Amino acid sequence: MTKKLSVVNRRQFLRQAGISAGAGLVASHSMTQVLAANSAEQDRRLQFTKDDLPTSWVSEESAAQTTTSQAVERTCIAPSIETRLFASSNVGGSNERIQLALQRLACAGFKVDNPAITSRQYLRFAGTDSQRASDLQNIATGAIEAPKLLLGVRGGYGAVRLLPMVDWSTLGRIMQERGTILAGFSDVTAIQCALLAKGDMSSLAAPMLYSEFGKTNPDQVSCRQFSEALTNPSLAITVPDASLTSTNLPSILASGEPKTITGTIWGGNLSVVSALAGSEYLPRIRGGIVFLEDVGEQAYRIERMLYDLYLAGVFEGQQAIVFGALSGSGEDSYDKRYDVATVIRQLQQLTGLPIYSGMSFGHIGNKHSFPLGARCQISENTTGGYQLAFTDYSTIKAASVHTEGLWQSV
Structure with a gap:
C-alpha cells in the first residue's frame, strides 16, 4: 500500500x-x-x-x-x-x-x-x-x-x-x-x-x-x-564478509562445519556488557547467541573485556558469538601482529564456540538495526557469508x- x-x-x-x-x-x-x-x-x-x-x-x-x-x-x-x-x-x-x-x-x-x-x-x-x-x-x-x-x-x-x-x-x-x-x-x-x-x-x-x-x-x-x-516482523540481515570486525578473519570461525543455529540473541556494546558481568542485570540465556560491538578500544582492551566475560562463565551454555563492528581499534604499539583477528581467534579456542564476524551494527555508518532478546536463526549462505533471521519481537x-x-x- x-x-x-x-x-x-x-x-x-x-x-x-x-x-x-x-x-x-x-x-x-x-x-x-x-x-x-x-x-x-x-x-x-x-x-x-x-x-x-x-x-x-x-x-x-x-x-x-x-x-x-x-x-x-x-x-x-x-x-x-x-x-x-x-x-x-x-x-x-x-x-x-x-x-x-x-x-x-x-x-x-x-x-x-x-x-x-x-x-x-x-x-x-x-x-x-x-x-x-x-x-x-x-x-x-x-x-x-x-x-x-x-x-x-x-x-x-x-x-x-x-x-x-x-x-x-x-x-x-x-x-x-x-x-x-x-x-x-x-x-x-x-x-x-x-x-x-x-x-x-x-x-x-x-x-x-x-x-x-x-x-x-x-x-x-x-x-x-x-x-x-x-x-518488519520477519527481519533478515545478510552479512557478506567479516570486514567490519576485521579484514583478517573469515566470516565464520568454527572448529567444524558451521550449522544452522537458532536461539535468543542478546548483548550489545562490549564495554557495557563486560561491566555487568557477575551482576543480576546481565542476561543468563540458555542456548543464547551473544552479540558484541565496540569502538575505540585497542586489541588488548578488547581481549581483556572478553576474558572478563569468559572467566565469569558468560559464554558457557551459549551457542555462538556474533561480532559487529570493532571500529577504531588501532595498532598495538608492542607488536602490530597482535590485532583484533588474533584476539577473536584466541576467544574461539577458549570457548570452542563458532564466531560470526562482520555484522553490520555498531559505531559505524550504514548500520542495520535489529532486535535484541528476540529469536534469531543464523545460517551459512553459498557465497561465504551468513544470514541472520529474526522473529518474535514487537513492530x-x-x-x-x-x-x-x-x-x-x-
Whole structure:
C-alpha cells in the first residue's frame, strides 16, 4: 500500500507535531537555514563519545545519498506513533541538533510526548539519577502510559547508575502488554540488558535521537534500516564478509562445519556488557547467541573485556558469538601482529564456540538495526557469508512511518 504524503507549510507542521517555535527553532526560519547554522564545522567541535559517529567515518555512498536527497521535494506526515524519549546517559550537548532531530522524527510520523527532557543536565549526565530513572520507572508505576516507542536520546556513560532504581520486571510486563519498543545502543546496552534479564523483554539495537537523527546529514542507510527493523516482523540481515570486525578473519570461525543455529540473541556494546558481568542485570540465556560491538578500544582492551566475560562463565551454555563492528581499534604499539583477528581467534579456542564476524551494527555508518532478546536463526549462505533471521519481537505498522522524514529538511 502506498503511503499518502501531504506537503504542509512549516508553521502548520510544527503545530501538528506539537513542537513550539519557542522550544528551539524559530518558525520564520526554514530548515535549510537551520542546517546551514548547524554546520559540519560545529558538529566537529562537539565532543564525540561512543554513541557518536565522526563525519569522517561516513561512507561516500551515504554522503552522496544525502546530497541527492536535498533536491527531492520535502514531505511529511502527521505524527501518530506514540513516542517517548529516555535520557539515560550523557547530556545532549547541542540544542540546535536536538531540535533538528525532534522535527525530523515528527516529520517521519513519531509523536514525541516529552521533548523537554532533552534540556536536563546534572554534571555530565542528562539529569540527576532520579530524573533519568524516572523516564522508565514512571512507566513501570503506571504514572505514565507506555508508548509504542521508547527512544534513547544518546549514549556515552551513566545508564549503569540507574539499574537499581527501575522495577524492570514490571516495566517488562507493561511493555509486553503494550507492544512497546525500546530503541538505542552504546551505553543504552545497560538498559537493554537489564530489561531482558529481569523483565524478559526484547529491545531494538538502533540509532538514537541525538547521535543520528540530529546530524547535519543523517546516514540514510541507517535511517532506512531503523525503519525496516521497526516495521518488519520477519527481519533478515545478510552479512557478506567479516570486514567490519576485521579484514583478517573469515566470516565464520568454527572448529567444524558451521550449522544452522537458532536461539535468543542478546548483548550489545562490549564495554557495557563486560561491566555487568557477575551482576543480576546481565542476561543468563540458555542456548543464547551473544552479540558484541565496540569502538575505540585497542586489541588488548578488547581481549581483556572478553576474558572478563569468559572467566565469569558468560559464554558457557551459549551457542555462538556474533561480532559487529570493532571500529577504531588501532595498532598495538608492542607488536602490530597482535590485532583484533588474533584476539577473536584466541576467544574461539577458549570457548570452542563458532564466531560470526562482520555484522553490520555498531559505531559505524550504514548500520542495520535489529532486535535484541528476540529469536534469531543464523545460517551459512553459498557465497561465504551468513544470514541472520529474526522473529518474535514487537513492530509498528509500516504505514505509520515516513522513513524519508528521518533525514529530510522540513
